[in-house]
């Protein structure tokens with residue numbers, strides 16, 4: 001049984017953390033946090049103050065937009081570091097700095113939680129979890145905390161949901177969600193809505209049966225669990241001729257929420273194992289969006305982006321809730337740039353989810369058409385991986401985009417998509433039996449192939465879409481790099497994003513895509529950026545810390561075309577916080 005260590009427990013630290021950063025020395029700072037912490041109510045989650053970033057994408061609609069505008073297109077050149085903080089951990093730092101009235105919370109791989117003074121960078125407290133020694137981590141990352149009341153919640157890689165006192169970092173409860181020894185793990189930030197703390201689990205490459213589970217924030221008791229693969233007798237079960245028990249549909253990115261409909265929208269992962277002919281049928285609800293009522297976990301709607309997935313195209317990114325003007329009316333839309341390379345627009349309602357449109361945003365050679373009524377794609381069967389064959393297809397198995405979230409600015413009405421163009425992949429299907437806790441791919445991981453399309457002039461591409469007209473209005477291309485950068489839009493008409501193998505973090509003009517500012521960081525930036533204000537100063541915050549599949553794609557690219565793409569991206573996590581030059585901390589007097 002894994003045990004956890006609170007800030008004062010002084011327990012055994014995970015191996016990659018230097019001894020100088022062990023917990024137990026921060027008590028006076030924790031008292032500061034105690035005095036200042038403002039409780040996070042449902043009301044505040046629904047309508048957060050502009051100065052705060054209280055959840056994964058700031059607002060329930062998942063737009064990743066901060067209304068703050070002190071930093072804008074006229075002065076962004078004056079952005080300089082206000083402070084930075086080294087986490088002492090390697091691998092993928094992806095969590096947004098979540099900020100509640102001057103207190104910042106970040107997580108690192110291994111589910112470490114760090115609380116910092118958002119103005120000064122002072123360490124308030126640090127929580128580390130003692131992980132079991134036999135734990136292997138296929139995706140070593142953690143995507144952040146959820147706040148509620150005076151608690152925070154973190155989902156751990158050994159599959160526990162942990163509640164901490166947000167003021168002190170003391171553990172209040174830790175509930176086992178699933179068994180890590182059977183290939184279950186968690187990487188997402190929990191979602192708090194309708195009085196429940198919701199999490200989903202990873203494990204699509206291990207043949208898990210995906211689920212979303214709702215927990216009582218006070219007691220930690222599970223209120224409900226809804227499987228993303230319907231069991232016998234449940235609607236959708238007929239889409240599985242076999243293999244539903246190990247069918248995938250994992251959940252590893254935070255859902256979004258519509259308070260008016262009281263529905264949470266979750267994206268679901270790839271079907272398992274990878275080769276579709278090993279599990280004939282559409283395989284609901286894999287590679288779908290699923291609408292759940294947070295009170296009881298009941299499914300109230302779904303839309304499957306592509307059926308019988310065979311490309312590892314997880315559609316886990318939850319769709320953005322956007323009011324889209326189209327054909328003379330306002331559509332309460334769900335907008336999703338899919339891993340399958342199509343930009344989807346759906347309409348949400350109490351009755352369910354209705355297809356509106358789907359258009360490719362990168363080169364895609366698999367779909368031969370989209371049914372205009374249902375949105376169901378038809379396939380070029382020669383591009384569909386299968387058992388006992390090698391099949392190539394575009395985009396690669398990492399898709400038109402992987403997990404890094406897109407953002408939407410209600411001011412410019414543009415959707416910003418961090419895409420990877422001009423990449424193709426190949427998979428070789430092999431027969432494989434399911435063994436609990438072992439990879440269940442029906443493909444050799446060493447046989448995953450990545451290639452750059454002949455004549456390609458770039459890979460990474462930040463795209464801006466006018467979603468009213470399904471039109472790409474600008475794009476910024478990265479010649480020598482893939483793009484794994486979560487995007488943030490701001491009220492200053494700026495778009496912030498890192499994600500390239502040259503370690504830059506950049507600001508773009510939201511209207512035309514010009515790079516207005518860039519700064520070189522310690523590592524590659526795959527962290528979700530956030531923005532907040534303390535004492536009248538706006539800050540931009542992001543973690544730099546390359547790893548996981550951004551690194552795997554880097555290795556594959558360097559292998560495919562070393563002359564163009566070989567680049568060492570150093571690892572190691574650092575929180576970076578930027579503010580306008582005249583507003584950073586006071587400098588010592590010159591003598």
Ligand SMILES: O=C(O)c1cc(C(=O)O)c2c(n1)C(=O)C(=O)c1cc(C(=O)O)[nH]c1-2
Pocket residue numbers: 092139141186187201202203204205250251252269270312314398402403547548549550
């Ligand atoms: O099927 C799954 O359960 C699952 C989980 C995760 C994860 O938890 O991060 C990834 C993937 N799949 C995946 O397919 C993928 O490309 C991926 C990239 C990353 C990353 O952090 O860079 N995680 C994951």
Ligand SMILES: [Ca+2]
Pocket residue numbers: 204205269270312314
């Ligand atoms: Ca997957």
